[in-house]
């Protein structure tokens with residue numbers, strides 16, 4: 001993507017909104033999580049505003065520790081993302097569709113097939129948010145007691161993506177000739193078996209679906225630990241971050257681009273998109289009142305549980321004096337290391353008590369939260385963009401639909417007035433809209449020729 005003067009915008013969508021208590025607001029449909037019309041309405045708002053994509057986070061598990069919290073959150077009543085985006089692909093035309101899927105608890109063949117299908121269904125608008133699982137409650141859903149170690153998860157993820165790409169390349173773009181006259185459906189000289197054997201996977205291939213419309217769906221990643229940045233620099237085309245500090249954001253941006261450059265990648269082929277939780281008011285005071293109202297919806301048990309998780313589950317917050325200061329360090333987590341660091345950094349800089357930190361985590365989980373007028377919010381975004389802490393933003397409404405509508409109706413026009421955001425789509429595929437190149441088929445220039453009747457032909461090893 002040429003880094004022109006325009007930012008990229010994605011919509012980060014949670015059932016009721018990002019704020020834990022949002023589902024209780026009278027304006028929010030409490031059954032939205034399992035109502036396709038609710039999602040279709042929200043995505044239509046984003047598409048009309050020419051957002052680049054809608055993003056669905058996911059974890060194949062509940063994330064709460066106990067019934068007291070489970071009873072009070074809305075997130076355990078929602079769709080699996082690839083399924084939901086497949087339905088939404090039929091109700092949208094241009095907006096990109098980013099689904100989260102973990103490499104720790106899937107098999108590459110399954111995911112390669114599902115994302116290839118989503119890419120065809122949407123005529124080239126699919127993207128995969130590659131996550132390694134940072135939620136310990138996923139493990140017992142898949143026969144394990146604990147998550148694998150942090151770095152092992154990334155190792156597996158690296159091999160996983162390599163296999164998925166190989167499967168997407170099973171067929172050259174024009175392999176399916178579908179010639180009724182001759183009766184030949186597929187040109188098998190353009191078929192490539194993967195025959196992958198690695199540390200974690202053994203996969204023969206080929207995939208039983210044509211190469212995705214975009215070659216590969218867009219690859220998204222959000223790890224920000226050392227291992228996460230390395231992984232992102234290697235293969236991510238969009239990188240999500242949670243970073244409220246401009247200074248740290250600039251540092252992260254420079255590090256990631258530098259590492260990607262060192263691996264021979266072009267700067268404009270990887271976009272850094274921090275999350276922003278905008279709370280829009282006609283005055284700053286009104287924005288603060290909106291947040292206070294939202295906060296009043298969330299029970300302290302839920303707030304503590306959420307904070308405990310995002311701090312990496314290394315403390316027992318229930319036994320803390322909540323009015324004491326947050327310490328400068330905590331034991332390193334095996335869960336989401338970067339978020340633990342971001343939150344601690346924020347708490348120490350702002351001299352937060354546990355109570356203040358817990359409340360902040362419940363509202364924005366460490367993302368940049370901006371409370372203010374449309375003008376103030378647009379200025380903050382432009383600042384991050386111009387100072388190279390962001391190529392765009394993942395917009396995370398605290399509550400939907402109202403928070404999304406406020407952003408689209410009031411902040412987007414301010415961004416346009418400043419020449420920072422477009423008013424229509426220019427391409428059909430998500431790659432075209434993000435300015436990303438379409439990847440070559442890795443087998444087309446391979447030295448080994450392929451032969452339809454041999455398992456070994458076209459193999460990489």
Ligand SMILES: Cc1cc2nc3c(=O)[nH]c(=O)nc-3n(C[C@H](O)[C@H](O)[C@H](O)COP(=O)(O)O)c2cc1C
Pocket residue numbers: 056057058059100102130131132133134135221222223224225226227228229240241242275335336337338339394
């Ligand atoms: C905006 C954003 C969205 C994320 N969405 C998910 C998600 O849906 N599911 C998930 O398991 N992890 C999600 N994560 C976590 C990251 O994918 C990553 O696993 C995590 O940051 C741990 O990696 P790290 O220790 O390298 O930072 C998200 C992170 C960010 C910043």
